[in-house]
Amino acid sequence: MTTGKAYLVGAGPGDIGLITVKGLEAIQRAEVILYDRLANPKLLDFAPPNCEFIYCGKLPDRHTLRQEKINELLVEKTAAGKIVVRLKGGDPGVFGRVGEEAEALAKNGLSFELIPGITSGIAAPLYAGIPVTHREYGESFAIVTAHDKSKDGKSTLNWEGLAKGIDTIAFYMGVGNLSHICTNLLSHGKPSSTPVTLIQWGTFGRQKTLEGTLETIVQRVEEEKFTNPAITLVGNIASLREKISWFEKKPLFGRQILLPRTGLNTSNLAKALEEQGADVIEFPKWKRVKITPDRLILSKLSMYSSIIFTSPESVEEFFQILIEEKIDIRSIQADLYGMSQKSVNQLLNKGLLAEPTEKLRKGGTILLIGSSNNIEETSQNVLNFGNFETFTTSIKEVDETYLPIFKRMLDDSKLNTVIFPSSASVPILIKALEKTDSLTTDMLKELEIYCFGNQTMNALLAHEILGAEQTKEATIPSLLLSLAKKSDS
Structure with missing residues (x-):
C-alpha cells in the first residue's frame, strides 16, 4: 500500500504572517490537517479545496481529542497515502508533544518531517515591546512550562536556579498556577519588585497585556479576570516596554x-x-463549482453596449472562459462596469478601462456577468438601467x-x-x-x-x-x- 507523508508544523503564535515559508507550503499541499486551538484557523484558508480538517483543540478542563487518539489519526491518515499536516500553535517542539507524535509515526515506519515555528514565549513579548534578551537587562532566558504531569499540575522545577540564575523567564500557560510561580520565585530569592508581564493572545489584534510585580501580579490578575492563553514573562527586561511598545500603538489595534x-x-x-x-x-x-458556459451568449458578445461584472472573481472567471473557448477579447465592443471598486480595479489590471455602475447610462443592451449568487443579488439593481441578459461564470456555494x-x-x-x-x-x-x-x-x-x-x-x-x-x-x-x-x- 502506498504511504503518504506527515508534516508536523509550527503555526507560529497567532499572526498568520509569522508562519514559516516551509510550513505554509506544507499547508498548501495538505490533504488532511489536524489543527490545534492555538493555531490560527485563518491558516486553513491556504489549504487546497476538499482538504479534510480535524480539530484537536485542548483546553485545561477538556480535550476534543486525547493525545493517544491524535497519534492514532496521524498514523491512520498517513498510512492511507495522504499528505497530512499536524498544525500546532507556536513551535511544535516547545511543549507541543511533537516528540510523542513523531515517535508514533516512526514506530509505524511512516515518513514525516518536523517544521519549526516561532514560539509564543519569544513572539508575544516582542509584540508587547519586550525583547527577551538585552545586554543591559538580561543575558539569559528560559522557557518553562507552568504545568506538568504531576497530580496537581504544578511544575516541580529547579526554582533556585530559575530565581538566581536566569534573568528572564517565560512561563507558558501560567495564569492558573501564577500564585504557585510567584511564591516559589520569591521564596528562592527573586526580589518582590521583579516585573511580571502577562501577554494574552499574543500577536493577535486582541492582544492584552497586564503588568505588575511578583508581589502584586496575582491580585491584578484576579481583579482583571485575566485568563489563558497567556505568556507570563518575569524579569527586569520588561522596563523596555515603555520605550519600544509598537504593536499596541497601531491605529486599529483592538478592533x-x-x-x-x-x-x-x-x-x-x-x-x-x-x-x-x-x-x-x-x-x-466560499467554494467555486465550475459550470458549462452559455455559448449562445458568448456568440453575441459584440452585440452588447454595456457589460457589468458583479465581482472581481467574475472578471477572472470570464476571461478564463474566453481563453478556454478561444474567443478574441477584441470582439467585445461594450463599455465595461463593475458593481464594486474592486471589480473596476480588476478590469483595470487587465488593461481595460471600466467605471462603477453608478455611471452606467440607461438604454442599450446590457450583459450582467458573475457567479450565480452574485447575479441573483445584484440583478434587481441593474433593472433600473434597462433590459439585460445574464452570463453565469460559476456557481459559488458557502x-x-x-x-x-x-x-x-x-x-x-x-x-x-x-x-x-x-x-x-x-x-x-x-x-x-x-x-x-x-x-x-x-x-x-x-x-x-x-x-x-x-x-x-x-x-x-x-x-x-x-x-x-x-x-x-x-x-x-x-x-x-x-x-x-x-x-x-
Missing part, C-alpha cells in the same frame, strides 16, 4: 472586525485592516466545512465592528449567518457598522440595519481613516 466575504480569496481590505492592527474574521468561506471553524473564531474573539464593502455583501452575510447560531442579525446590529457607498447604505436600510457610518469615499484609505478617527475618540 475585532467581521468582514463579509464575497469572493473566494482573502480580500485586500482584510489585509489592509490587519496591517493596521485589527483582527479580521471574513465570513462566509463551504459548510468552515462553519465550525467560524464558530471557534467567534468564541475566541469579541467582535466590535462590522464592515460592508458592497451592496452585495449585505444579503450575503445575512443569509450566511442563518447557517450558524454563533451570531444573529440582531447581534450584528449591536456592533459599530461601516459601509462603502450609497448602494450599500440602501441595502442595509432595506434589511433594517440602521446606524451605519458611510465612508466619505468608497475606498480602503477612506475607511481606514474613519476607523482610526473613531478609535482615537
Whole structure:
C-alpha cells in the first residue's frame, strides 16, 4: 500500500504572517490537517479545496481529542497515502508533544518531517515591546512550562536556579498556577519588585497585556479576570516596554472586525485592516463549482453596449472562459462596469478601462456577468438601467466545512465592528449567518457598522440595519481613516 507523508508544523503564535515559508507550503499541499486551538484557523484558508480538517483543540478542563487518539489519526491518515499536516500553535517542539507524535509515526515506519515555528514565549513579548534578551537587562532566558504531569499540575522545577540564575523567564500557560510561580520565585530569592508581564493572545489584534510585580501580579490578575492563553514573562527586561511598545500603538489595534466575504480569496481590505492592527474574521468561506458556459451568449458578445461584472472573481472567471473557448477579447465592443471598486480595479489590471455602475447610462443592451449568487443579488439593481441578459461564470456555494471553524473564531474573539464593502455583501452575510447560531442579525446590529457607498447604505436600510457610518469615499484609505478617527475618540 502506498504511504503518504506527515508534516508536523509550527503555526507560529497567532499572526498568520509569522508562519514559516516551509510550513505554509506544507499547508498548501495538505490533504488532511489536524489543527490545534492555538493555531490560527485563518491558516486553513491556504489549504487546497476538499482538504479534510480535524480539530484537536485542548483546553485545561477538556480535550476534543486525547493525545493517544491524535497519534492514532496521524498514523491512520498517513498510512492511507495522504499528505497530512499536524498544525500546532507556536513551535511544535516547545511543549507541543511533537516528540510523542513523531515517535508514533516512526514506530509505524511512516515518513514525516518536523517544521519549526516561532514560539509564543519569544513572539508575544516582542509584540508587547519586550525583547527577551538585552545586554543591559538580561543575558539569559528560559522557557518553562507552568504545568506538568504531576497530580496537581504544578511544575516541580529547579526554582533556585530559575530565581538566581536566569534573568528572564517565560512561563507558558501560567495564569492558573501564577500564585504557585510567584511564591516559589520569591521564596528562592527573586526580589518582590521583579516585573511580571502577562501577554494574552499574543500577536493577535486582541492582544492584552497586564503588568505588575511578583508581589502584586496575582491580585491584578484576579481583579482583571485575566485568563489563558497567556505568556507570563518575569524579569527586569520588561522596563523596555515603555520605550519600544509598537504593536499596541497601531491605529486599529483592538478592533475585532467581521468582514463579509464575497469572493473566494482573502480580500485586500482584510489585509489592509490587519496591517493596521485589527483582527479580521471574513465570513462566509466560499467554494467555486465550475459550470458549462452559455455559448449562445458568448456568440453575441459584440452585440452588447454595456457589460457589468458583479465581482472581481467574475472578471477572472470570464476571461478564463474566453481563453478556454478561444474567443478574441477584441470582439467585445461594450463599455465595461463593475458593481464594486474592486471589480473596476480588476478590469483595470487587465488593461481595460471600466467605471462603477453608478455611471452606467440607461438604454442599450446590457450583459450582467458573475457567479450565480452574485447575479441573483445584484440583478434587481441593474433593472433600473434597462433590459439585460445574464452570463453565469460559476456557481459559488458557502463551504459548510468552515462553519465550525467560524464558530471557534467567534468564541475566541469579541467582535466590535462590522464592515460592508458592497451592496452585495449585505444579503450575503445575512443569509450566511442563518447557517450558524454563533451570531444573529440582531447581534450584528449591536456592533459599530461601516459601509462603502450609497448602494450599500440602501441595502442595509432595506434589511433594517440602521446606524451605519458611510465612508466619505468608497475606498480602503477612506475607511481606514474613519476607523482610526473613531478609535482615537
